[in-house]
Amino acid sequence: MIKSFSLRLPVIAAAVTASLVAAGCGSSSSSGGSGGAAAASAPGITSTQILIGSHQPLTGPAAPGYSEIAPAANAYFQYVNAHGGINGRKIKYTYLDDGYDPAKTVSVVHQLVLQDSVFAIFNGLGTPTHLAVAPYLNSNKVPDLFIASGCDCWNNPTTYPYSFGWQLDYVREGKILGAYIKQHFAGKKVGYFYQNDEFGQDGVKGLDMEIPHSQVVSRQTYVPTNVNIGPAAAALKASGAQVVVSFSIPAFTALLKLAALKLGWNPTFVVSDVGSDPMTLAGLLEAFAKKGGATVQGNQLTQGIITDGYLPTLGDTGNSWIALFKKVHDTYDAKAPFDGNVLYGEAVGYAFVQAMLKAGKNPTRASVVKAIEGGIAQGASVAPYDYSASDHGGMMGAFIGVIKNGAIVQQGPVWTTDTSATGAVTSFTGTQPAAPANGIP
């Protein structure tokens, strides 16, 4: 009997090691982007190619909508590649699925940096996911460009010298919405409804900098995993709030709107950009109502919602940027609907091309950081960027819009501000430059 299992553990040990070694030998040889060509100036950059990577929620809870962003950015890169590339180099964009799971994000980013030797991580999506890799990228001096999250946390050049935000951060957004409420709803009772994480809390921080505290009668939160927001809606109604500011993702904007409808309560809704895409909202409202056995007109319910936007509105077909991105979309990404997510992806792709062109003929990781810190010209965004050596934030402002007949209509000027409690919200006096005729910065 002893004989029958005397070999057991050694066999296990041998198999463990053999399989781990086999696993290792697989494809480790394909790494390295530093060939002998003269123009191979950095990891991921050869004389003919710029290789960048990203982590995106292509599957899982955050995938609907957000999974359109990376293909849209890639569509713009293909357009650039077809028109000569960046100083002759073609952009290769490898985006891997992290399912919005931070542990998986760490895994795929290690793969991109160590195995694929990407030049930079571009537009990594999500606050909790990207927080998992930002320290790693910075300690390895990998540029971490134009993160797809409005968290104010990326704007920290001391801790994260290689990280750059891009979209309007939630503090600024809160301030801009707050200033609008202070001006247009003076003396009215205001209630907050927000996601209980960095996103909602940053937004509320901004709101509180503008709206007098005495005006705020109720603060309700939700977590994305719990769809039972009935009690929060009832508390907001009971507080007598006439204006409800909602820092929420689209599903919870829709749930709040339906809960209010059920309660026969009709306050003015002010919703953050993230949670107000009219197309997405209308679809969700109709789907949720149907589940509850009711029929609603999505576009009717979104009518009058106040929100903000930092990219031109999709309906503004006269805008040269919308025309450009529509053209690129129709050629390279036609299967996706031309919605806010696609617009976002193409616009952030444009910003990347701007940065790479500015980084010189033979860009290095340090030179692209320096190029962005030297400032990036205003592109598709309605307000300029504030990049400098001490500011890695991104866009400075947005316009206020109202949803009318399923589309956001801009109200008044573009507003800009900073993230401090004292910085004023001022109207932007410049005008957005037109898109370049050839579509390349």
Next chain:
Amino acid sequence: MTLLRHLVAAVVAGAVLWAASVQLSAFRDFQMAEIAVYVVAIAGLSVLIGLSGQISLGNGAFMAVGAYTTALLMIHLDWPLWAVLPASAAVAAAGGAVVGLAAARLSGPYLAGATLMLAVALPSLAVQFPGVFGGDQGLSVTVTAPASLGAAFPQTRWLAWVCALATLVTLVILANLARSRVGRNWRAIRDDPVAAALAGLNVAWLRVLAFIVSAACAGLAGAMLAVTTSLVSPGSFTLSLSIALLAGAVLGGLGTLLGAVWGGLVIVLVPTYVTDVASSHGLSGGVAANIPIAAYGVVLIVVMLAFPYGIQGGLRRLAGQFLSTPPTRLGPPGQRPPADEHAEDLDSPYRRPPVSEHQEEGTS
């Protein structure tokens, strides 16, 4: 005797892993650490299900306990790594004891349900108390290779070393435990709790003990995960992690330590390889993104159809057919082997038939 043999085997395995880690690229070292995390977690679950006949859908939650313990000890008390790993396992074991006390009274679908609740509820505590646990964004853990190894020493190789060592230690302990009186008692209560109780075994305590061991393994795996990914956040400990552990245990072969290794390899490597293949064949984004999940499902189905005892059980059958063992000795699936032959054999696929009864109770 047994201990010595296991120790020698572990030392040999350690030497080979060390040699491999030096040869491999930085990313492969990182994957080695990832695989090690899953091997430990799956081994713990496999012991619980395969030996004691209980089921847990909540081991992802125990991983969270271990991971948060690691983060808190490192951030607030500055504990060194060698102390943090066992401490995290101990804290998770304490959690396992509490759950085990309740779970020992439950069986079948009720036990599955109770542990499922744990997997869903526990990680959301981190969101409820953001002051302590850092909320949705979690806590970051920084582990650096000791300075004595030199400044240029690859961080991922250090991680691979730490995780491989922890895994080997765990496997040696589990292998000895399974062959000890405790292991025999577990098999006894698994096969027939009434008979075991009549024979004087404390069935409830043995069940709690199995939960403790399983939770300790999960806690250690969580600690290793925290160190490997340098971040602890609720998004890493979703229900799908607990399910993945269960799938890995079944896939590899329940109740076998080698099966846990197979499970870990499949969970970590299949998605990576398939993603590489899918992207190199230029598939469209939406299709390529879902192929790893589909491939994982296909592997799961194929393995279950071809090897009902998991990969390890299947390999044993194949080896049995080609090596000296006469095929007749193996018998058809479901038939109990001669009692003396495999009675104490942790790696035997024959423990499967009695387990399957519990399995059906547990998952139906």
